[in-house]
Amino acid sequence: MSLFKKKISEPTLRRLPVYLNLLRRIQQEGRPTVSAPEIAKQVNQDASQVIKDLSVTGIKGKTRVGYHLPELIEALEQFLGFNRTNEAFLVGTGPMGKALVFLQKKQLQGLKIVAAFDLRPVKSGNSIGHINIHDFKYLEELIPKLNIRIAVLTVPSELAQKTTDSLVGFGIRAIWNLSSAILDVPDHVIVQNTPLVDDISVLLHKLRNHDSE
Amino acid sequence: MSLFKKKISEPTLRRLPVYLNLLRRIQQEGRPTVSAPEIAKQVNQDASQVIKDLSVTGIKGKTRVGYHLPELIEALEQFLGFNRTNEAFLVGTGPMGKALVFLQKKQLQGLKIVAAFDLRPVKSGNSIGHINIHDFKYLEELIPKLNIRIAVLTVPSELAQKTTDSLVGFGIRAIWNLSSAILDVPDHVIVQNTPLVDDISVLLHKLRNHDSE
DNA sequence: TAGATTGTTAATCGATTAACAATC
DNA sequence: TAGATTGTTAATCGATTAACAATC
Numbered sequence: 001m002s003l004f005k006k007k008i009s010e011p012t013l014r015r016l017p018v019y020l021n022l023l024r025r026i027q028q029e030g031r032p033t034v035s036a037p038e039i040a041k042q043v044n045q046d047a048s049q050v051i052k053d054l055s056v057t058g059i060k061g062k063t064r065v066g067y068h069l070p071e072l073i074e075a076l077e078q079f080l081g082f083n084r085t086n087e088a089f090l091v092g093t094g095p096m097g098k099a100l101v102f103l104q105k106k107q108l109q110g111l112k113i114v115a116a117f118d119l120r121p122v123k124s125g126n127s128i129g130h131i132n133i134h135d136f137k138y139l140e141e142l143i144p145k146l147n148i149r150i151a152v153l154t155v156p157s158e159l160a161q162k163t164t165d166s167l168v169g170f171g172i173r174a175i176w177n178l179s180s181a182i183l184d185v186p187d188h189v190i191v192q193n194t195p196l197v198d199d200i201s202v203l204l205h206k207l208r209n210h211d212s213e
Numbered sequence: 214m215s216l217f218k219k220k221i222s223e224p225t226l227r228r229l230p231v232y233l234n235l236l237r238r239i240q241q242e243g244r245p246t247v248s249a250p251e252i253a254k255q256v257n258q259d260a261s262q263v264i265k266d267l268s269v270t271g272i273k274g275k276t277r278v279g280y281h282l283p284e285l286i287e288a289l290e291q292f293l294g295f296n297r298t299n300e301a302f303l304v305g306t307g308p309m310g311k312a313l314v315f316l317q318k319k320q321l322q323g324l325k326i327v328a329a330f331d332l333r334p335v336k337s338g339n340s341i342g343h344i345n346i347h348d349f350k351y352l353e354e355l356i357p358k359l360n361i362r363i364a365v366l367t368v369p370s371e372l373a374q375k376t377t378d379s380l381v382g383f384g385i386r387a388i389w390n391l392s393s394a395i396l397d398v399p400d401h402v403i404v405q406n407t408p409l410v411d412d413i414s415v416l417l418h419k420l421r422n423h424d425s426e
Numbered sequence: 427t428a429g430a431t432t433g434t435t436a437a438t439c440g441a442t443t444a445a446c447a448a449t450c
Numbered sequence: 451t452a453g454a455t456t457g458t459t460a461a462t463c464g465a466t467t468a469a470c471a472a473t474c
Contacts, residue, residue, distance in 0.1 A: 009441065013418055014411040021393055035455065043395055046443060051457060063449045063455050081417040095315040099308035103409070106370070107393050110413050149420065157319070174420045176412065180234055180320050182256055190423060192416035196316070196407065198227040199389065200323050203405035204294040205226055207362065207387045210403060222465065248431065259467060264433060276431050276473045 012053050017109075018043055019053065020076045027069045035066030082110040087146065088176075090116040091163060092154035093133050096178055100152060101128045111176075114146065119155060119163065140170045149173040157181040225266045230322075231256055232266065233289045240282045248279030295323040300359065301389075303329040304376060305367035306346050309391055313365060314341045324389075327359065332368060332376065353383045362386040370394040 022042055026034050036054070040047040054067065057075035061067045077083040090097050090113045101113055116133045126133040134142070142148070151172045155163050160181035167175060174190040177183055183191050235255055239247050249267070253260040267280065270288035274280040290296040303310050303326045314326055329346045339346040347355070355361070364385045368376050373394035380388060387403040390396055396404050 008418070010415060011441070013415050014408075017410045017414050018395065018408065022395070036457095037455075047455090048443060048445095048457090049441095051455090052442090055457075061456055063457095064453085065450085066455070080414050081421060086417055095308075095312035099312035100409075102308040107408075107410055108413055109410060110417055150416070173423070174416055176416055182231065182235070188423070190416065190419045192412050192419070194409065194412045195227075195231065195320075196313075197230045197320055197322060199405050199407045200321055201230050201293050202223060202226050203363070203387055203389055203403065204299055204323055205221070206403045206405070208294060210386070210401070224465070249433095250431075260431090261433090261467060261469095262465095264431090265466090268433075274432055276433095277429085278474085279431075 008056050012056065015043075015045075015049075015053050016056075016076060016080055017082075019050070020073065020080065020082075023069060023073050023076070027073060031069065033062075033066045033068055034072075036061065038066070080110060084110075085112045086110055086150060087112050087114045087148055088150035088152050089114065089139070089143070089148050089172075090128075090131070090152045090154065091136075091139070091167065092156075092179075093118045093128060094154060094156075097152070097154040098128050100154065100178075101131050111150070111152070113152060114148070115142065119159060136166075139166070143170045143172060150176065152176045152178070153183075154178045221269050225269065228256075228258075228262075228266050229269075229289060229293055230295075232263070233286065233293065233295075236282060236286050236289070240286060244282065246275075246279045246281055247285075249274065251279070293323060297323075298325045299323055299363060300325050300327045300361055301363035301365050302327065302352070302356070302361050302385075303341075303344070303365045303367065304349075304352070304380065305369075305392075306331045306341060307367060307369075310365070310367040311341050313367065313391075314344050324363070324365070326365065327361070328355065332372060349379075352379070356383045356385060363389065365389045365391070367391045 019039060022039060023034065036050040037047045040050045054072065057072065057079050059067060059072050059075045088111050090101065093116050097116065100108065101116065104111060104113055113131055116128055116131050117136050117139050118133055119136050122133050122135045149172065151167050153160060153163065153175050157179040160177065160179040161183060164175060164183045164185060168185055168189050172189065175183065177191055177193045180195055180197060185191055232252060235252060236247065249263040250260040253263045267285065270285065270292050272280060272285050272288045301324050303314060306329050310329065313321065314329065317324060317326055326344055329341055329344050330349050330352050331346055332349050335346050335348045362385065364380050366373060366376065366388050370392040373392040374396060377388060377396045377398060381398055381402050385402065388396065390404055390406045393408055393410060398404055
């Protein structure tokens with residue numbers, strides 16, 4: 001649309017997959033269109049917000065009608081990068097690593113884990129579902145070979161920084177960090193943290209405040 | 214300090230456990246104090262922000278010295294509710310449910326999963342680690358019996374709303390929702406969503422923007 | 427004292443919400 | 451037409467950052 005990238009805020013970016021999920025459900029009901037106020041109601045948000053968020057896709061709604069569902073869904077998938085296969089390596093094959101492999105089809109759209117690696121010695125033939133588990137020592141050659149740019153990090157937090165240093169050295173460009181460690185990386189590497197404990201903090205706090213009202 | 218609860222912002226609330234983790238690590242090195250600029254550096258943030266965040270605990274730092282570590286850690290744990298046992302039921306015993314049970318000691322401080330439940334028929338004696346798995350039909354009597362207020366929801370998203378309705382009916386007060394469903398609950402029930410796909414969206418977007426610079 | 431740090435208050439920044447014109 | 455909706459622009463709200471006085 002323009003030569004300059006519209007900068008899109010992180011809050012917006014986090015709402016888009018929520019809309020996408022909802023739109024798919026609505027489409028499955030066989031409906032052709034949906035309006036912003038309707039979406040807003042379902043996700044407990046402001047209609048203006050929804051309209052503004054959806055505008056990043058470049059899709060235009062129709063007055064009195066709303067948005068064409070197939071077009072909007074397609075555009076959102078495109079925008080979020082969910083229609084490409086973004087291949088990733090899983091590093092750390094504990095329970096969280098396993099869970100992510102099993103969840104990827106349903107919840108982790110946009111990401112495709114193609115192989116797993118463990119820091120401990122791996123018996124040959126080990127796997128999670130259909131994903132083979134390899135010894136960490138093969139990472140260095142497999143990253144450039146398969147042109148992998150994304151690592152999903154689920155190692156224990158004590159080992160997270162050391163593992164990260166290796167990953168960076170091997171050419172990884174983005175790390176989805178599910179450990180509680182704060183990772184130190186050079187500027188050209190992206191880290192996305194998912195600290196589960198944060199949500200527990202918020203939950204417990206809300207619960208206590210609720211109680212005392 | 215005051216009869217009125219200072220309202221604390223969610224961003225602050227999410228940063229507190231990050232500080233807490235860091236402070237514990239620093240304490241393990243045997244140091245007695247730490248300054249805000251030092252914390253700020255380690256977590257890549259503004260020192261003013263750190264000072265303001267920490268002020269919610271009521272702990273006062275010392276000029277030229279910083280904060281007394283044991284005192285600050287204790288206050289943060291207190292504030293976050295991590296030093297009580299907040300007992301919770303796990304509902305859904307798929308891979309994500311299992312992962313959360315195994316992770317709770319290390320990553321999910323403040324939450325204690327005391328039993329697990331599955332929507333499918335459960336063979337007696339089934340367990341995850343030391344946590345027994347029960348049939349869903351026992352939930353109704355066990356929630357009031359054990360006075361459980363928190364449920365950790367890891368059922369498939371298609372079943373999430375229906376399961377939530379039951380939980381609410383049984384008296385659950387807070388739901389940590391790890392499914393991708395948007396839950397509809399009455400006002401007196403708290404829902405905390407942890408949609409993993411959001412983080413993937415942000416990661417992929419950052420990666421693409423990085424590439425084209 | 428000089429310099430570093432806390433902690434408060436003010437300024438800035440950015441996101442959300444509200445208002446409203448345009449459209450069908 | 452009347453009414454509902456989009457989409458833009460303005461107002462509001464809240465969080466972060468900057469400035470600075472107080473302190474040791």
